[in-house]
Amino acid sequence: MVFKSRAERSHYISAYNKSLALWKIPYSEEDVKTSFGTAHVILSGPKDAPALVLLHGMNASSTMWFPNIEALSKNRRVYAIDFLTEPGKSVSMGKTLSKEEIVLWYNEIFKHYKLNNFEIIGASAGAWYGVLLAIQDDSKIKKLVLLGPAQTFENIDERGKSTPAILMKFFPSKKKWDKTLENFSTDPKKIPMVFKRQSYLAYKTKIGSNFWKMQPFSNDELKKINIPVLVLTGDKDIINSESGHKKAKETLSNYKGEVIPNAGHFLTIDQKEIVNKKIIAFLGK
Template sequence: MNKSFFVLFFVGIFLSSCSSQKGTHFDDYVFRRKGERTKYLKAYNETLKLWKIPFSEENINTSYGTAHVILCGPKNATPLVLLHGMDASSTMWYPNIKALAKNHRVYAIDFLMEPGKSVSCGETISKEETVAWYNEIFRHYNLKKIKIVGASRGGWLATLLATQENHNISKMILLSPAQTLENLDKLHKASSALMFKLFPNKKKLKKTLDAFSFYPEKISSTYKNQFYLANKFAKTNTSFLQMQPFSKEDIENITIPVLILIGDHDIVNSQKSLDKGEELLPKGEVMTINNAGHFLTIDQHEIVNEIMVEFLE
């Protein structure tokens, strides 16, 4: 990454901390004010209506806060864990959940340090604590031989889990994993998301979605509203800075079957990421999805769903 990215990011952290100090006392490490969190959660629940399959929601007490998990699919089926992208929350799976839950028991987990329904008990957690947090959730549900799908930041988190000794992951799908195999490919284009995060408004939202999606018109207006409120109301935190590409040794030591998908118009990954994954992963498969950007699960959801289901089965 270049220096300007870090300068802008720390400016965002400074602005966020200043604005949060002006607010009323509210013990939440993601949202600044209680009313803003309430508005966001209302939008979250509206997006969940797009799932259109039966599901339940559970809050799990952990050493690092409350983990919010959305469960669906046959109760005795093979477990499938879904890890969402940055600021996207588990609701982002609305175009994919029906296909993924048909033959799997799905556990969609909201990440602690981002807008969602998980609630942290601290300002940030380390990589080691992140691994411990997910393992507490897995133990709570007694999950064995887990299949896992991670999108963007969720792809980095999934890879982090797969690099640990004695993990319980049997298969993994990485959907345009951010900062996992290579650094951001087109930083100048991705900067629209950073500016939107620092100074959120509807115009910058549109510019961000246009950059990250090949078909932004396919994104549900309900989900757009939730994503907008996530960036408008949530504080900036430094957890993103933990996301650095994994070493050659880390990738080579992932011996489970791994499928990597990126869109041909992705601004986060390039062909270099696919080439690296294909070269280093012992059981890696890579594929480019045509007419898709970083949001390939929406841009080409039918094709992506079919490929994911075939790989998972």
């Protein structure tokens, strides 16, 4: 469903594994069978620690957490999940998921690991999925961190600055990819070459139909969320603006938000130390 050929998938998985070598801590990988396909989960941290679920950004896969995973795994049992219909190690049965099915899919994974009263960190598109899960009546999420949330509080392309990244999916080229990195990061040189390679291969795959279904949540939907929510965006983020924070503050009853200086949409890389400290302080012990 995601890859155009077996060879394309093989090249991508090889790049994925090289990026995963950036995780400088012990981890394990597991496949969880669900009604919609096989979910790939990377686990790290103490087995008896509180549970923390990581939802990656679009086309990034769980390997994107390499700048943060050591800090996040210190006092948490971390479950990093590859989204089913995007490049990664999760394998879809070939069906496009509705919003309701996305919730069911994640809940099957949570049930498999017996997760109850847990935390979620979502980046970009992963933040949108985190909010989708948090507005459910039976949500078991106790804290939510949204990093550069995409299509969550406002439409991302109102200013037209994200267009190069979208065009990259339809007409991939090295020139467009370099421009995309410049738009998303304040210092692309900080991004390891192996992760750049994996991300480039991801952008060359088919564009997921779930992207077109992602629309900003309504005020009524957001007001359902009563748990503590931390929203972090970069001051150079082309996806988010002050109006997004304004909407979050007006609709989330337990909102905390900050704009990180000298950080773009890839704030977890651009300012990893600052982002890690703010997340850990918010989650607590």
